[in-house]
Amino acid sequence: MIKEFKEFAMRGNVLDMAIGIIIGAAFGKIITSIVSDVLMPPIGLLLGKVDFSNLFAVLSGDAAGKTVNTLAEAKAAGLVTINYGLFINTVIDFVIVAFVIFMLIRQVNRLKKADVKAPAAPSTKECAYCYSAIPLKAVRCPNCTSELKA
Numbered sequence: 001m002i003k004e005f006k007e008f009a010m011r012g013n014v015l016d017m018a019i020g021i022i023i024g025a026a027f028g029k030i031i032t033s034i035v036s037d038v039l040m041p042p043i044g045l046l047l048g049k050v051d052f053s054n055l056f057a058v059l060s061g062d063a064a065g066k067t068v069n070t071l072a073e074a075k076a077a078g079l080v081t082i083n084y085g086l087f088i089n090t091v092i093d094f095v096i097v098a099f100v101i102f103m104l105i106r107q108v109n110r111l112k113k114a115d116v117k118a119p120a121a122p123s124t125k126e127c128a129y130c131y132s133a134i135p136l137k138a139v140r141c142p143n144c145t146s147e148l149k150a
Helices: 002-009 012-046 071-076 084-115
Strands: 057-060 080-082 124-126 133-135
Touching: 002 012, 012 084, 071 080
Parallel strands: none
Antiparallel strands: 057 080, 124 133
């Protein structure tokens, strides 16, 4: 059983998939950092100094008369919240990753089209009398001996 698992794990497709997953996870962390640390602060500044990671709506819970200003305070007070700011960040993450994957697949498809060669020109023609395949330069059919028109 261990030998079979080792054979399965060492197949090219499994290793390629594992490498792809690892690189994808690292790429996802990079995109998350770009969105939360680079893109969203200027967007929040343009929209009136809004921090998207602290956008939430309180559903229920007792804050003992306190007003909470941050998501961390709401969590510490035990309030039930809808974190729509974090959702917006996640949606932007997804859109960026989907766009990059789309561009990657588009480029791969373009490279595949470039690799496809034009079909070779035919080297034979059909005899008009016996319908057998004969060389293009033939002036007489080797099968039925008919004279062929140029």
